[in-house]
Amino acid sequence: MSSYADRLAALRDELARRRLDGFVVPLTDEHMSEYVGAYAQRLAWLTGFEGSAGTAVVLPQEAAIFTDGRYTLQVREQVSADQWSYQSVPETSVSAWLKEHAPKGGRIGYDPWLHTKGWVDAATKALAARGAELVAVETNPIDSVWPDQPLPSDARLVVQPDALTGQSAAAKRADVAEWLDAQGADAVVLSALDSIAWVFNVRGTDVSRTPVALAYALVNSDATADLFVDPEKVDEAVAQHLGNSVRIQPRDAFAGALEGLSGKKVSVDPDRAVAAIFERLKGAGATVTEARDPTILPKAIKNAVEIAGTTVAHVRDGAAVTRFLHWIDTVAAKGGQDELTAAAQLEAFRAETGALKDLSFDTISGAGPNGAVVHYRVSEKTVLPIEQNSLYLVDSGGQYADGTTDITRTIAIGEPTAEMKDRFTRVLKGHIALARAIFPQGTRGTQLDTLARQYLWEVGLDYAHGTGHGVGSYLSVHEGPQRIATPNGQPGGDEPLRAGMILSNEPGYYKTGAYGIRIENLVLVQDRAVEGAEKKLLGFHTITLAPIDRRLVDVAMLSPAERAWLDAYHARVLREIGPLVPAEVKAWLEQATAPL
Structure with missing residues (x-):
């Protein structure tokens, strides 16, 4: 039409x-x-x-x-x-x-x-x-x-090996079965695609930027399961991986299978399962219990193998991003580049790692006023050149078999104004405050959100998005249940943070029609030992590694502790990323990470 x-x-x-x-x-x-x-x-x-x-x-x-x-x-x-x-x-x-x-x-x-x-x-x-x-x-x-509506993807599933998951699919199903036994339920419906990918240790390419396959699942109290996925998407390697305890049925057989659960007690997640599932089960005479999908929390709490994998992925990704930041400084700053060419160049650097499976979302490549559009998506109609005396914001990430990344950097092109430096430094101070936070076990993300906003609030400024979201292990770049945000009624902010969770730390500031600022690293929740502490404490370990633009920092606005944090972070970036980039990039990186 x-x-x-x-x-x-x-x-x-x-x-x-x-x-x-x-x-x-x-x-x-x-x-x-x-x-x-x-x-x-x-x-x-x-x-x-x-x-x-x-x-x-x-x-x-x-x-x-x-x-x-x-x-x-x-x-x-x-x-x-x-x-x-x-x-x-x-x-x-x-x-x-x-x-x-x-x-x-x-x-x-x-x-x-x-x-x-x-x-x-x-x-x-x-x-x-x-x-x-x-x-x-x-x-x-x-x-x-919709006359030319695309068909659902017919791409095949792939096995996510135990060497990267740290736990076999059989062990995960056994954990779900144990949970069902505690609930007194016969089966649980899994309909969230990342839950299915995680519990069966499979991945797919049916959804752009998220490595999942279109499927439904029923996991039973005896640890067997029914996986509803088009059979042509399952090759011999995947079938062998799933084993005899997982029955493969066509995806369109799922609704009928629900109607066959008469007399069974079935657990369904009301936040992740659609209304039709409840209606089918009710019509079949099943007893429906509402409970959170039992894979959600174990998926969010990464095990040692997943943490090791994402650590390697972030070093690899950090080297690609650092090469890009060098390119922005030495090539794009001379003119002739725009938001589209920059996004393509960043993807090319990631692809040159040889490990990139996909981007983790469409790159947000915002020059000047487009940087103020929080989730800007560049197109031929909206593209702007990267011009002198402006800010360029790039929010991007990669999907690797060992981890999912998400990083935002704001870069000065030419000479930043005093206002730009003030706003950037306030965002940086909030970022550092959150990164340095130590908090009791049981703390929610809503309790920490103020740390990131406080320096903007004190001059009447704010940003209209959350401060942090969960991130998956070669899964969704936005993964619940944890998040750091104002208590505005959205789910997740009230979830207690636990060691092993990965979140983003991404305060920002956006001046409509002028520029945008965001500084985003991913952080891992870890146990913290504090002498004399009377309760168990947690803190954040930053896993994203790439320089933060020192030219935008008003050093006089930083406390000694904040300066020490940034200098230590940059020393770590140089130490871990320096050996992985070409000589000319390393020389640039030494300047970009020099102490304040």
Whole structure:
């Protein structure tokens, strides 16, 4: 279809044909994934929005798109105000908006394979207050009007060897079976793709930037399992790896298998499983218990093998990023480069390691004002040159078999202004405060978030995103349950931090229309020994290694302890990265990491 207006009109025609007065379009798939395969990019196809979180609601006479603070600028650039109104989350929600805008007595459609049970309950209640009803559709109406919708990937699974996982798939299933026994349950539904990849020690390429395969699983109390994945995706090596205790069934047999669990007690995660799963189990006469997916916490707490692997991955990745930072300083700073060429060059340096499997997300390559777009995605339409006397922000990561990386650096191109240095140094002070934090076991990320924001707050500044997210082990770059963020109702911030968890440390500052600043390293939660301590303590060990731009630091604003931290970090970067880069890069790195 020639335009997004045409697509919206076609969807409205289809809704009218189905006697629906509206439809809700989330940016997710049947597994509640953050990043989804091309076939599930319904929100992007309908609206043009390319962010990683959002929802649209289409009514006969109006339409709204809901995004959070990360996408305030991006949604306005990509989605037409002529057809859509912009709604900010968490200031409002889809349910609250429908309560005010749905036609009285109307029928609002939703795809039960794309929403959680909790969302369905909230939306049903909100619509009831307006005399309207929420109606589950048998097939998604967007699929009926999307003429060239891609097919789901048919790529094969690959084995993630025990030498990299540190625990066999059989041992992981046994742990799940033990958990089921404690719950008094017969089986657990696993529908989150990274949970399935982790528990079966397999990876895939069905979702861009995340090494997972489209599948569902049922793990039983006897440690056997049913893996619902298209059989042609499983070769002999994977079948042998899975063994006789794992039955392979077609992915489209999953719904029917749920209906066969009559009389069984089945555990389902209400935050990660879609409403359709609950409906099928209830209809079959199964007893459903709601509990968190039992793989979530063990997946987040990395074992010694996974920690060793990600440490190696971060050194490798740090050398590639350092080569890129040298290139920015010596090539891009002379002119003739832009956001696209820079992103391509960074990917090339990672690829030259010979170990890169994929990027861990689309590189955020933001020059000047584009750096102020928090989750900016460069394109031919938006690309800007890298110009003198500006800031360049690059947020990127790699997927390696031994670890997942995520790093942001802000680079001065030419001479930074006093304001840029002030803002950068405040962000750096917050970054250091979090990196140096020592805290009692049981501390939540919400309790630590203030450490990173305090120096911005004291002059009336802030940033509209979380300070830290969990990261997987050759899995999702955004992995729960832990996160560091303000207590704004989003899940995860209330999860106690535990030794072995990996999180990002990424405070920032964004001046709309001018520049963006973010400093991001990944950190590992470790036990901390403090003489005289009366309780168990934890702290962070930084695992990301690449120089932080000293030219943007106002040294007078740093305390002696902060200066010591940055000097020690840079000494470590030189020590570990220096031997891995060419001589001219090492010479540059020596200058870039010199003591303040």
